[in-house]
Amino acid sequence: DVKVTQSSRYLVKRTGEKVFLECVQDMDHENMFWYRQDPGLGLRLIYFSYDVKMKEKGDIPEGYSVSREKKERFSLILESASTNQTSMYLCASEWRENHEQYFGPGTRLTVT
Amino acid sequence: DQQVKQNSPSLSVQEGRISILNCDYTNSMFDYFLWYKKYPAEGPTFLISISSIKDKNEDGRFTVFLNKSAKHLSLHIVPSQPGDSAVYFCAAKKGGSYIPTFGRGTSLIVHP
Numbered sequence: 001d002v003k004v005t006q007s008s009r010y011l012v013k014r015t016g017e018k019v020f021l022e023c024v025q026d027m028d029h030e031n032m033f034w035y036r037q038d039p040g041l042g043l044r045l046i047y048f049s050y051d052v053k054m055k056e057k058g059d060i061p062e063g064y065s066v067s068r069e070k071k072e073r074f075s076l077i078l079e080s081a082s083t084n085q086t087s088m089y090l091c092a093s094e095w096r097e098n099h100e101q102y103f104g105p106g107t108r109l110t111v112t
Numbered sequence: 113d114q115q116v117k118q119n120s121p122s123l124s125v126q127e128g129r130i131s132i133l134n135c136d137y138t139n140s141m142f143d144y145f146l147w148y149k150k151y152p153a154e155g156p157t158f159l160i161s162i163s164s165i166k167d168k169n170e171d172g173r174f175t176v177f178l179n180k181s182a183k184h185l186s187l188h189i190v191p192s193q194p195g196d197s198a199v200y201f202c203a204a205k206k207g208g209s210y211i212p213t214f215g216r217g218t219s220l221i222v223h224p
Contacts, residue, residue, distance in 0.1 A: 004155070027193035031210050040121070042201060043156070043214030050210055058211070090155050099144050099205055099211065 003027075004104040006091055012110045013098075018077040021107050023091030030096040032074035034066060036087040043090065049074055050096070079085075082109045115139045118215035125222050127188050131189040133218050137200030138183065142204035146212065147176060147187050150182070150199045156188075192222045 007022035025032065033048040034081055035058075045058030047066040055066050063085060067075045074093075088108050092101040119135045127129045135145075143164040146154035162169040162176045162185065169176050175188045189196055199219050203212040 009153075033211075042212040045211060048211060061148040089184060092155075094210075096210070097213075099146060099161060101156075102146075103157065104149075105155050106153070108153075 004091060004093055004102050006089075006104040007105050008107050009105060010108045010110075011082045012112065013078075014112055015082060016083050017111075019081050019109065019110070019111075021076040021078075021089055021091075023074045023076070023093075023104055024072055025074075025093040025102070026072065027093070027095075027102070028071065028072070029093035029102075031094045032068065033063075033092040033094075033101065034074065034076045035092065036060070037090055037092045038087050046076065081109075083111050085109065086111045114216075115142075116117075116202055116213045118200075118202055118218045120218050121216075122219040122221070124190040125192045125220065126192045127194055127222055127224050131187075131196065131222065132219055133187040133200050133202075133220065134187075135187075135215055136183060136184045137185075137204050137213075139206070139213075140183070141206045142213075143207045144204075144205045145176070145178060145185050146203045147174075147196070148201045148203065149196075150201065150217070156201060169171040189220075192220075194222050194224050196220060197222050 033044045034046040049068040064075045091104040094101045146161040147159040150156040199217045202215040
C-alpha cells in the first residue's frame with residue numbers, strides 16, 4: 001500500500017513565525033503536490049514538484065515556498081505565517097504514468 | 113473562473129437508494145476524470161476514474177458516466193450506505209499535464 005505521511009496532524013503557530021510542513025511518500029513517486037483545503041473552496045494547488053529539486057507554482061503560491069531535496073520528501077514552507085494561512089494542508093503524490101493521487105492525512109494549521 | 117464545477121454543495125439520500133453526484137467542466141482539453149472521497153480529518157482517497165475515450169466505468173457499487181458533448185460527468189452509488197457519507201471531489205486532467213483541476217466538492221449524507 002502506498003503511504004503518504006505528514007509531519008503533524010495539528011499545528012498552532014503565531015503570526016510571523018516560519019512554519020515547515022513535511023511530507024514523505026514511500027512509493028518512489030515522481031510527482032508530489034501541496035494543496036490547501038478551505039470550506040466551500042475545495043482543493044487548491046499551492047505547488048507541485050515533478051522531480052528532485054524541480055518545482056512549479058500552482059494556483060495560490062503567494063506566501064509559500066517548497067523544497068524537494070530527496071525524491072520521497074516534499075516540504076512546504078510558510079516564510080512568515082499569517083492568519084489567512086489558517087487551513088487544512090494536504091500533501092499528495094502520484095506516479096508520472098498514472099493519474100491517481102495518493103493523499104496524506106492532512107495538517108490542520110491554525111495561525112493566531 | 114472554475115473549470116470544474118460541482119453545483120450541489122450537499123446531497124441527502126436514504127440508505128439503499130441511489131446517490132447521483134454531478135460534475136460539469138468547461139475545458140474541452142480535459143481528457144481524464146477522477147472522483148475522490150474525503151472523510152473529515154482524513155486526506156482524500158481515489159474512488160474511480162474515466163478516460164474520455166469511454167462513456168462509462170464501473171467498480172462495484174460505483175459507476176461514473178461521462179457525456180463529452182455536454183461536458184458533464186456523474187457518479188452513481190447504488191445502493192447507498194451510511195458509510196458513503198463523505199465529501200466527494202470531482203477532478204479533471206488535460207493530456208500531458210501533471211496537474212488535476214478539482215471541483216469544490218459535494219457533501220453526501222446517507223441516512224439510515
